[in-house]
Amino acid sequence: MVRFLAVRLSLIILTLLVVSVIIFMVTEVLPGDAAQQQLGQSATPESLAALRASMGLDRPAYVRYFDWIGSALQGDLGESLKYKKPVAEVIGPRLYNSVILLIFAFVISVPTAVITGVWAGVRRNSFGDQFVSIMSLVGISLPEFVTGILFIVIFASWLDWLPSSSILLPGTSPLTRPSILVLPTLTMTGVLFAYIMRMTRANVIDVMETDYVRTAILKGLPMRRIIFRHIIPNAMLPTISVIAVNIGWMLGGLIIVENVFAYPGIGSLLLVAIVSRDVPMLQALSLIIAMTYAVSNLFADLSYGLLNPRIRIS
Amino acid sequence: MMTNYTITRTDWTAVFRAGGSGIVAIVRTVRNIFTLALRTPAGRIGLPIVLIHLILALLGTWLAPYDALEHHLEHQLEAPSWQFLMGTDVFGRDILSRVMSGAGSIIGISAAGALLGIALGTIVGMGSGYKGGKTDEVVMRIMDGVMSFPSLLMALLVLTSLGKSAVYIILTIGVVFMPPISRVMRSTTLALKTQEFVQSARMRGEPVPYIIFREILPNTWSVLAVELSVRLSYAILLASSLGFLGLGVQPPSPDWGLMISESRRYLVAAPWVALAPAFAVATLIIGVNLLTDGVRQARRLPLKGTHP
Numbered sequence: 001m002v003r004f005l006a007v008r009l010s011l012i013i014l015t016l017l018v019v020s021v022i023i024f025m026v027t028e029v030l031p032g033d034a035a036q037q038q039l040g041q042s043a044t045p046e047s048l049a050a051l052r053a054s055m056g057l058d059r060p061a062y063v064r065y066f067d068w069i070g071s072a073l074q075g076d077l078g079e080s081l082k083y084k085k086p087v088a089e090v091i092g093p094r095l096y097n098s099v100i101l102l103i104f105a106f107v108i109s110v111p112t113a114v115i116t117g118v119w120a121g122v123r124r125n126s127f128g129d130q131f132v133s134i135m136s137l138v139g140i141s142l143p144e145f146v147t148g149i150l151f152i153v154i155f156a157s158w159l160d161w162l163p164s165s166s167i168l169l170p171g172t173s174p175l176t177r178p179s180i181l182v183l184p185t186l187t188m189t190g191v192l193f194a195y196i197m198r199m200t201r202a203n204v205i206d207v208m209e210t211d212y213v214r215t216a217i218l219k220g221l222p223m224r225r226i227i228f229r230h231i232i233p234n235a236m237l238p239t240i241s242v243i244a245v246n247i248g249w250m251l252g253g254l255i256i257v258e259n260v261f262a263y264p265g266i267g268s269l270l271l272v273a274i275v276s277r278d279v280p281m282l283q284a285l286s287l288i289i290a291m292t293y294a295v296s297n298l299f300a301d302l303s304y305g306l307l308n309p310r311i312r313i314s
Numbered sequence: 315m316m317t318n319y320t321i322t323r324t325d326w327t328a329v330f331r332a333g334g335s336g337i338v339a340i341v342r343t344v345r346n347i348f349t350l351a352l353r354t355p356a357g358r359i360g361l362p363i364v365l366i367h368l369i370l371a372l373l374g375t376w377l378a379p380y381d382a383l384e385h386h387l388e389h390q391l392e393a394p395s396w397q398f399l400m401g402t403d404v405f406g407r408d409i410l411s412r413v414m415s416g417a418g419s420i421i422g423i424s425a426a427g428a429l430l431g432i433a434l435g436t437i438v439g440m441g442s443g444y445k446g447g448k449t450d451e452v453v454m455r456i457m458d459g460v461m462s463f464p465s466l467l468m469a470l471l472v473l474t475s476l477g478k479s480a481v482y483i484i485l486t487i488g489v490v491f492m493p494p495i496s497r498v499m500r501s502t503t504l505a506l507k508t509q510e511f512v513q514s515a516r517m518r519g520e521p522v523p524y525i526i527f528r529e530i531l532p533n534t535w536s537v538l539a540v541e542l543s544v545r546l547s548y549a550i551l552l553a554s555s556l557g558f559l560g561l562g563v564q565p566p567s568p569d570w571g572l573m574i575s576e577s578r579r580y581l582v583a584a585p586w587v588a589l590a591p592a593f594a595v596a597t598l599i600i601g602v603n604l605l606t607d608g609v610r611q612a613r614r615l616p617l618k619g620t621h622p
Contacts, residue, residue, distance in 0.1 A: 011458075014455060015458050015459055015462050016462070017459075018455060018456060018458065018459025018462070019459050019462045019463070021459075022459055022460065022463075022471075023471070026471045026472065026474075026475050027471075027475070029475045130355075137356075137600070137603055137604065137607060138600055140603070141547065141596065141599040141600040141602075141603045142599070142600075143551050143554055143555055143558075143571075143595065143596075143599070144555075145554075145558045145571070145574060145575075146574070146592045146595060146596050149574055149577075149578070149581070149588050149589075149592055150589075150592065152581055153581060153585045153588065153589065156582075157581060157582040157585060164581065164582070251464045251467070252464035252465060252466035252467065255467065255470070255559070256466070256555055256558065256559070259558075259559060260578075270467075270470070271470075271559060274470060274474050274561070275560075282471075282474075286463070286467060286471060289463070289464060289467055290462050290463050290464075290467070293462055293463065293464055294462045297462070
């Protein structure tokens, strides 16, 4: 187990290194640098060169990379070009808002998806199963911006139950106005629910076809006992890693959902950073999102290894 | 091992032959899709939806009642009527015409992006898997790194550095899809590499491209077909999401994602502006997913039938 852990951890560090290089390279080729950004149209070649020198932009790329990653490791993410404030200060409250949204979506979708998945898998090919399966296929097919817009049209403009946008006063927590959280959470839940439910159902069906479940049925065990003792523990094994992988997957959805509802999280901030070419902000946000993604993948790997000795040993 | 190698004429023949067998495989696959899809309920619903979208993609601009870019300024934000079946947008442009004309770009971009991703992934995966050793190790680490980004974030980063145009969107989708496909193709190649027919080709002293394209590639078509079916709906999702975020095809093009994004300001007064393209993109992805699900189910059916 220690060996397994050590291998996985060293791999993740290597991966994060590659990730940081990719982020740096991509943002490096962006047209116009920070100095150009600050001086705008009025820049003369001389003033540009002077500002570049004072900002350290005239140094070779690899020096700047190590400079950037070195300070990032110490928690210094640089200064935002758009907000003229330290990046960490801008990201902090936004990150908090996004995490709240993620937690709500996760807590709602995971248990319901697992229960529905088991329910449908056990009744394979029944009417209920077919209905749930088709609905979940629709669920994974609908892009978040389509579901989000539909929810706004239905719940905000027709029924007038909920606000159509989730704009917040700076410095306030979304928890003080829970109504703005409902539609973004519901939108995030849709895809997540459908995906986890489909995986759970598929796993349950796989387990149902094993010899030990057949034996359990043939020796006359009550169905309830078979489901809870034989099917669920075995079907949960692959499902848990699917759920962990989904934490990362949700981050992509976050970018869309926050932009649909103008929710002040890191997803909407990312788009602002892209549009305004705020390179330090873009780098920091990409790093945070990629790191979360990598760590949740690691978690998926570890949980799988922890629960399944066959993987751990080989 | 393959350091001082120059490509000779025979190798190009091998490449062309591989391409030829690819076309044969594609024709056979399309025929199979039709027969297999019609065996399952999912396929029977999915196939007509996809066909309608394909017809729109090819003939949409021509069939549309109006020009997608034509302004009818006296008919701004009008509700659906006989004159404008799906209403008009803020410039008085006919929504139905815009949706119909937009099918071609989204389907073309997604399909081209998915195919590019498959081509890149195949080359990288097969090359890396066949070469093995240190090169393989390094290439796969880099692919892992690229895969450590949620695909939308990766696409946003690549697109930001490239710029906004249809070609760049296709490129972006290709780059984002390359790593997962290369992993699949790598493991397929690793499995095939040790097979006798590959070994004997190597013993005969066949050049490496010949072995890769003529011996290994033809045996991977089924893997590639599965990949393509999975990637296609992801590509549509990605391309329309990029459009929605304003980083895809630029206005005034009738891009579905972009149309939905532009409609947000009038959502309360004129929801039809958003609903028509939303319906179009939703049915397209649902159709593709139903169709591929149906085909997959149908392929498994005879197997399940023999199971006790």
